[in-house]
Amino acid sequence: MSMQTVKTLWALMRREYWENPGILKWAPAIIAALTLFGIAISLIIGARFDAELAFTLDAIREFANQPIEQRRLFMSGAMFATSAMFFQFLILLVLFYLSGSLYEDRKDRSILFWKSLPVSDQMTVGSKLLTACLLAPALYLAAAVVTQLVILLIATGYGLAAGVNPFTTFWLPSALPRLWLVLGTGLIVQAMWLLPIYAWVMFCSSWAPRVPILIAIAIPLGLSLMQHAWSLASAFRLPDINVGLIMLKRLGSGIVPTNVNMQVDTDSHRADFTDVQFSEELFMNLSTVFGHLLKLEMWIGVGIALVLLAGAVWFRRRATDN
């Protein structure tokens, strides 16, 4: 990839950022604000019941005396849980973003302005896909990181009031660099995992005459209903495989780069959460993240995505104002 290509892609991704501030800027900021607001409210309410903060500070001192493994599990788990909310919204909003990505400028006719610039249709489609797979996750991760840091700062205040070392009690057990690394790589792997879904929505966006998100849902839904009806009518049983369910399963198992879901899901006949041992390894393990790259399903999905993206480029090439 030449320098010029990178520059063009970057310029196009800035365009996406300017065009979709709601999804890319305000949504993560609002989730961060709401999370912190919730924490502030609970602390204020807590303070009213616990007049001198005696119980709270006692609990902190008690927590500081726990073994390091316990503190680590609690703190990194709490930090991870804080970020989960961001990533669930991320997937939902990215799907909305993609459904409009190749549709909005056809609708308002500004596609003719974009097509007057020397930018290939592959670049246009590529920049939107990169926005969904890299830029949006990066912005949501940044918002999650800020939220985590603010929470730790609040904890530091309480820790100092309780007379414990906030660094060894809260910061160190949070293992932030490792968590961020896992989350960052996890988000990229997750985007690859969801690539066929993303590509499907973009494909619909590239030709849908209106409301592409509904069309993107209606087609697999209609297909699976037909499949069910046919299967019931002809053999009086439910079909073994089903497009709609495959897509739903992929979406469901892709949420949050924890892989918790993914792991359970790979063996869906024994989906039994009781034997899942809650440990740091569930959400803080790079090798599980990369383990997904070894799965055949992952690469089948990527292959399907490439076909759908080629289709989106084909339609984009032919799209004008009518």
Place this chain on the structure above:
Amino acid sequence: MSLTIRARNLTRHYGRTRALDGIDLDVPSGRIVGLIGPNGAGKTTALKAILGLTSFQGELEVLGLDPSRERDQLMQDVCFIADVAVLPRWARVWQVIEMTERLHPRFSRERCMYYLKNTKIQHKQKVKTLSKGMVVQLHLALVMAIDAKLLILDEPTLGLDILFRKRFYSNLLNEYFDEQRTILITTHQVEEVEHILTDLMFIKDGQLILNSTMDDVHERYVEVMARPDQVDEARQLGPLHERVLFGRHIFLFDRTDLGSLNELGEIHRPSVADLFVALMGDEYDNGLAGEEAA
């Protein structure tokens, strides 16, 4: 002289209607071409084919490239404004300028600022808050700041006041145009462009019914305001068109001996609008008059 646009038997069907019906076209570089035609004549389809925005049958080369297959490369040297200026409504003015600057290697910010200087457009304004005319002004400023070999303007001055229209055309001619560039304009406001055009094309029902240089047009067509007693004689000479103005009959002739016309009455050069009406036939007479009034 190299050809900017070369088309042979350019055809485009929409179902059963022929938007383009076998057009042959040679546009050399360094020309300002006016493509004039009534609504639905195929103007926009022709421009879209040239810009690689629609499929077509026949041969078409623009700057030596095939617009349907080499569009990305072609857009480095071509820029255009579609019939109704459409800039992304969500963007702010400075964002539109910055995006064009980053995405178009031949864009000059200084030139764009120069053309925007005399407008009321604020850089922080959103495009959707600009009036129609201001959007056109902004779009024209962007396009004129691009150093392109072919500039295509589809109804560029729609919705602009007369002062800006005049200034735009004078900028286009004096500052933008040069021997290396070609400008292709479609417009209904023929009177405003006829003085800057070097070539004139009339399109009707997907066919070119006139394709010549302005010099040729001036040489070829003559209008005679016949004296009342000469009217029948004038009709004998086979005029292309006859109209009545203040009770006097005006005839338009193609390549007729000037000597014999002199005896009929006053001779003058027809305007492009008159020629248009004459060549398009009377069915468009009222339509054109209506548009001019609007």
